[in-house]
Amino acid sequence: MSIQTNLLEIKNSLPKHVTLVAVSKTKPVSDLQQAYEVGQRIFGENKIQEMTEKWEQLPKDIQWHMIGHVQTNKVKYMAEYVHLIHGVDSLKLLIEINKQAKKHNRIIQCLLQVYIAQEETKFGLNEAEVLEIIHSETFKSLENIKVVGLMGMASFTNSEEIIQNEFITLKNIFDYVKPYQLTNCSFEILSMGMSGDYKIAIDCGSTMVRIGSSIFGSR
Numbered sequence: 001m002s003i004q005t006n007l008l009e010i011k012n013s014l015p016k017h018v019t020l021v022a023v024s025k026t027k028p029v030s031d032l033q034q035a036y037e038v039g040q041r042i043f044g045e046n047k048i049q050e051m052t053e054k055w056e057q058l059p060k061d062i063q064w065h066m067i068g069h070v071q072t073n074k075v076k077y078m079a080e081y082v083h084l085i086h087g088v089d090s091l092k093l094l095i096e097i098n099k100q101a102k103k104h105n106r107i108i109q110c111l112l113q114v115y116i117a118q119e120e121t122k123f124g125l126n127e128a129e130v131l132e133i134i135h136s137e138t139f140k141s142l143e144n145i146k147v148v149g150l151m152g153m154a155s156f157t158n159s160e161e162i163i164q165n166e167f168i169t170l171k172n173i174f175d176y177v178k179p180y181q182l183t184n185c186s187f188e189i190l191s192m193g194m195s196g197d198y199k200i201a202i203d204c205g206s207t208m209v210r211i212g213s214s215i216f217g218s219r
Contacts, residue, residue, distance in 0.1 A: 003034045006215045011040075014209070018202055021065050023194075023212030025050065029057050031216055036062070044086070044210050048074045055081050067210055069123050072096040080104050086151045086191055086210075087113045089123045091133050094145055101144035107184075108144065111151040111191055114173055116166040118155045127173045134177065134185055142184055149189030149208075150174050154197055163197050167204035174205070 007022065014020060021044040024032050032043060032054060041061060045051035046068025055064055063083035070085060072093055079100035088094060088110045101108040112133065115124030125133070133139050134147070152170040154163040170192055178187045191208040193201025198209040 003031055003216055004038045006217075007035050007040055008038055010211060010214060015202060017207055019189075019208040021067065021191075021208060021210045022215050023067065023210050024054070024216065025068070025212065027216050029054055032058060035215065042083075044212075048077050051082075052077055065210075075100045076103075079106070079108065082108060084109045084111065084148070086111045087123060088147075089113045089115075089125055091136065091138060094133070094139065094142060094147075098142040098144045106144065107146050109146050109148045111149045111189060112147055114150050114152045114170055116152045116154065116170050118157075118162070118166075124152065127176070130173065130177060134180060134182070140182060140184070145184055147185045147187075149187050149191060150177070151189075151191040153194070154192070154201075160197075160200060164200050164204060167192055167197075167201050167206070171205040 011020060021042050022035050022040050023044040025046045036059065042063045042065060044065040044067040051064055051066065064081060065084045065086060066078060066082050067086045069087050070093060075096050085097060085108065097108050097110060112130055113124040114130060115126060150170060154166045157163065171190065174187060174190045189208050190206050192206045193209040195211050195214040198211060201209060
């Protein structure tokens with residue numbers, strides 16, 4: 001199966017309201033080019049340096065999503081072009097993104113990462129921490145970022161029940177914060193679901209899925 005066939009099959013299977021992020025980390029530019037040729041414009045990377053190299057080489061109508069854990073000292077390298085940062089897990093990081101976005105006269109969109117898995121290895125905030133951030137005066141003063149939703153990753157498990165419960169937990173938090181609107185905060189995107197569990201995620205209310213291996217083949 002070719003990248004293009006895989007991609008079109010997945011795209012055709014997704015409901016209209018679900019956005020596909022093609023996770024292209026570790027894949028060569030030629031693979032991304034193939035996906036681009038059949039209309040894919042949103043790519044997700046987890047290393048800023050690799051994403052920047054690809055941004056420099058590929059067409060400029062691509063939306064680059066940073067889906068990996070972000071270190072504050074690396075934000076400056078992507079501030080010029082990144083479209084959406086998925087894994088924002090602290091107010092400190094939002095402050096840095098705001099600072100770097102301002103230098104480029106941009107507003108950078110962000111998702112707050114919520115910790116829903118039963119694993120120590122995942123990053124993220126709990127519900128109380130999400131509320132603490134969006135209600136803080138510091139957050140309200142950030143003019144060069146916009147929080148547009150939540151993101152979460154389920155446990156790495158074969159149990160569909162565990163995965164489903166974790167996604168439902170995230171959807172409930174999303175529904176709770178959704179009415180909260182500010183100039184720099186509007187909860188529209190719920191990013192959950194990857195190659196192995198995106199169908200469950202969509203059933204639980206996901207509006208954005210991050211799919212890599214099902215498109216590009218395993219790493």
